Amino acid sequence: MPIVLISVLILALAGPAAAGPLDGPGASTAVVCSACHGFAGQSQSNTMPILAGMPPWYFKKAIQDFAAGKRTSPEMEPYAKQVVQFGLDDVAAYFAAQKRTTTPVTSDPAAIERGRQASAQCTLCHGASGKGDPSKGVPDLTGQPPGYLKNQMLLFKADKRSPGDAQLKVVKTLMTTIPDEQLADLAAYWSSVR
């Protein structure tokens, strides 16, 4: 018991003094992610999602699904296994603690407007704000890069993302009813929502 107390004390004392942007157990692992996902998970590209501020439950599910090959990605499957190897909880906590940013990639205003008009079909699950519902495992759509959002919808539509996942049946069925052009408009809209 005293050892635990001392450890807690040491942690409490060491914590604030060591609060650099690359301190903490997840930070040194996460720097490998920044090549594609940007420093602190603040992705600047159109196709890689923003990880900064991502809730741990969603980050961990994504990594576990990539590592198990449920979400098929030749890029992410190896890296997911690497993250698991070095400590999934730490990396998830690191990204969750980073300042949430929105994508710097902008979309055509006409596409955003078309997407807004068609967005009601998304809000049933993701909410009027598009911020999702963690209690139901529904993620936040807002501010992510439009290319990333579009690719995910296309993967759902083709049943290439988590095939056989019962929870995703509704969203996949919905995607099959939406033309690809409208998926791009929806991506443009939700990407622009702050």
Place this chain on the structure above:
Amino acid sequence: MKDSTRREFLWTSGLGLLAAGCAPTVKDYAQKSGRRVVVIGGGWGGATAAKYVRLADPSIEVVLLEPNRQFVSCPFSNLVLSGVRTIDSITFGYDRLRAQGVRVLHEAATAIEPDARRVRVGNDSLPYDRLIVSPGVEFQWEQVEGLAANQDRVLHAWKAGPQTVELARQLQAMPDGGVFVLTIPPAAYRCPPGPYERTCQVAWYLKNNKPKSKLIVLDANPNIISKTALFRAAWANYPNIDYRGSNKVVKVDPGAREVTTELGDKVKYDVLNLIPPQRAGTIAVSADLVGADKRWCEVNHLTYESVKHKNIHVIGDSTIGLPVPKSGNVANAMGKISAIAVVNLLNDKPVPPMAPGNTCYSWVSDREAIAVVNAYKIEGGKVVQIEQKLTPGQSEMWAQNAVGWANSIWQDMLG
């Protein structure tokens, strides 16, 4: 000279002098007050390391020595040959790195004094607490007869820049029906899939612009050494490729426009791209950082500290012994891991174990790409591969991801 023009001239030349007077020189850093990390080389490894030392501990001064005023990316430079990208689109300055607090000096390190912990730049010297060396590769000109005397006439275009632009020009100027010869050195060399991607880009250009022309690839290796099946599949679209494995080029004669292979075959060319055999950058050799092979540098797998000299860390293409390819992505990862290691060592803290990763896209046409990804772990103090994964084929989606990767990683290293 009109008055306004003269005024402009005086004004701008005055500004130029002012800028020259203010620009920091090595002499300004002859003394150090606090803790200092010097980085040699501002490429994928060095620029990243310099930036991440500052991010990890802004109290540490970072001086980066890089002779070139602009960085030109080797990844994506094969697209300049085919005219799909411009050289300007892959050229970047160092100003954003300066904004991170890195002191960037456009000078070349001439020697390292490990005992005195100093880097020499001509007659001046820069003291350091820890040194990160990211010198890239140098060519072994002497390995190919006739090459050393013709370094300017026989193009490598293996360090992106003026040679990339010149090779693209020669390709465009080649008459239809001409022969383009590309020669590949024995492994290990910078960017294993790079020559095969180049093969795709040159073949794509010829197919679309000079359909009677041919591309002869003379590979010193017995077969394609990276993404083999994916490149073979891509080449099915290019009947203009004549690939010859186990054809090591040992002689070049620019006068006769001819190369000779180890087997004695003579191959005529209209345009030649000879990628010479390689070793670690010159400073690594002169500073005795290379191993018994006199080519590459062995390092500690956790800190990237040289096994030969204390307080000197070596990263990027010049390293050997880790199961990783000589890629920009690996150099970028090594830059970050070594930066965190150096900062922790300077702060007397333990170094967190971390392994690099490798993401590598190759463009097989103007719009489609393939990729390989490698993940690693640390086992018994060594970097060990967890898994290698290839794309199941070529597609425009991988090409989009390649663009996303490039834009992200250029920013990760330079700004």
